[in-house]
Every structure is written in structure tokens, then in C-alpha cells.
Amino acid sequence: MWDKVESAREWFRGQSNPVKLGIIIFVVVLIILLIFSILSLVFSDNVPLTGAALTQYEASCNVISFQELNSNLNNYNGQHFKFTGQIVQINENNGVTNIVLAVTQVNGGWSPTDLIYVTYNTKTTFNIGDVIIVYGDVSGSYNYISVSLGELKIPQITARYIELAPTTGSTIVPIPFTGVPTNSSNNTTNTSGSGTVAPTNPTPPTNSSNQHSTKPI
Numbered sequence: 540m541w542d543k544v545e546s547a548r549e550w551f552r553g554q555s556n557p558v559k560l561g562i563i564i565f566v567v568v569l570i571i572l573l574i575f576s577i578l579s580l581v582f583s584d585n586v587p588l589t590g591a592a593l594t595q596y597e598a599s600c601n602v603i604s605f606q607e608l609n610s611n612l613n614n615y616n617g618q619h620f621k622f623t624g625q626i627v628q629i630n631e632n633n634g635v636t637n638i639v640l641a642v643t644q645v646n647g648g649w650s651p652t653d654l655i656y657v658t659y660n661t662k663t664t665f666n667i668g669d670v671i672i673v674y675g676d677v678s679g680s681y682n683y684i685s686v687s688l689g690e691l692k693i694p695q696i697t698a699r700y701i702e703l704a705p706t707t708g709s710t711i712v713p714i715p716f717t718g719v720p721t722n723s724s725n726n727t728t729n730t731s732g733s734g735t736v737a738p739t740n741p742t743p744p745t746n747s748s749n750q751h752s753t754k755p756i
Contacts, residue, residue, distance in 0.1 A: 605694075612679070616679060623671070
């Protein structure tokens with residue numbers, strides 16, 4: 540085996556500089572593709588993560604303010620972030636949980652306008668009013684309809700893991716949102732005491748190359 544390695548080295552040394560450069564570039568590209576292939580196997584299909592893969596993913600997640608993310612959404616597409624916030628709305632459809640999350644704390648509560656739309660490819664036991672921590676990938680924007688604020692284009696996050704955050708006692712200033720009625724057990728009353736959030740038929744969102752135009756919850 541070592542004879543073959545030595546022969547390959549001698550062959551490489553005998554090549555011209557342009558050939559050597561081409562070989563080096565080819566090897567580097569091959570290594571990069573191999574690394575991406577391994578990462579795609581570890582973080583495949585946007586499924587919830589567990590074990591060592593989850594630990595590795597959590598370590599890759601940064602914290603970012605809503606203002607920074609919303610202002611430069613295209614720059615952060617595909618990157619991993621950690622968000623803490625309070626659930627404004629939640630439902631489940633075909634085993635996928637969809638959450639509207641308020642992520643900015645203000646005056647002891649949560650801002651009703653700094654919202655992200657989270658999709659999580661599994662069922663959960665979370666309810667409106669729960670404060671959760673989301674680890675996920677930025678995946679464009681989502682057109683969401685607010686009765687009081689009109690159409691909002693908010694960041695969309697594909698969650699890889701969600702957990703309950705330590706209780707802070709903060710409450711959200713509720714605003715009504717449109718949505719599609721469901722029979723999900725997670726469509727509960729708002730814990731802030733404002734009553735249920737009554738869904739209505741939303742205006743269809745406009746299509747965009749960087750927007751997800753599925754019906755809002």
C-alpha cells in the first residue's frame with residue numbers, strides 16, 4: 540500500500556504546475572462536497588432532532604433580535620437561530636405544528652407586532668400563552684393576516700427542536716389574528732384573559748419567491 544502512495548506522490552511531483560493546481564482544487568472541492576453531504580445526513584428533512592445531533596445543532600444556533608432578522612431576512616436565510624417567545628396562536632395539521640410566536644419582551648410583556656411563524660414537523664402539547672424556546676432554520680417569510688394590523692410579512696422558522704422556557708410571568712398584549720378553524724386540542728383560550736382568538740377567513744397571501752403562501756393559522 541505504501542508503495543502505491545509513494546508512486547502517487549512521485550507522479551504528482553512530476554506534473555506541471557497548472558496540473559498540480561487543478562488536482563489540488565479538485566481535491567478541495569471534493570472535501571467540501573463530502574462535508575456538506577455529511578451535514579445533510581445529520582440535519583436531513585427538517586425533522587426534529589434528538590441526542591448528539593440535537594446537541595450539535597443547538598451549539599450552532601445564534602441569538603438574533605427580531606429587528607435585525609426582519610430587516611435583513613434574505614441575508615439570514617438558512618442560518619440557525621435560537622428564539623425565546625410566547626405563543627400567540629398554535630394549531631396542528633397532519634402532524635405538523637404551526638405557531639405564531641411573539642419574540643420581543645417589552646414593559647414586562649411581549650410585543651404584539653414582533654412575530655415569527657414557526658413550523659415544527661411533529662405534534663406538541665404547547666398551548667397559547669406558553670413561553671417556549673425554538674431552535675430552527677430561517678426559511679423565508681410568511682404572509683400573515685392581522686385583523687387590527689392588516690397583512691404582516693413575518694420571518695418563517697423551520698424548527699428543529701422546541702422546549703418550554705422557564706416561567707417569566709410576562710403576558711402578551713393580545714391582538715386578533717385571522718386563521719382557518721381547526722379541531723386541534725391546542726387551539727385554546729388566551730391565558731392573558733382576553734378570551735378565545737376567533738379565526739375568520741383570511742385574505743389569500745400574495746406569492747413571492749421568498750415567501751411561503753400557505754394559509755395562515
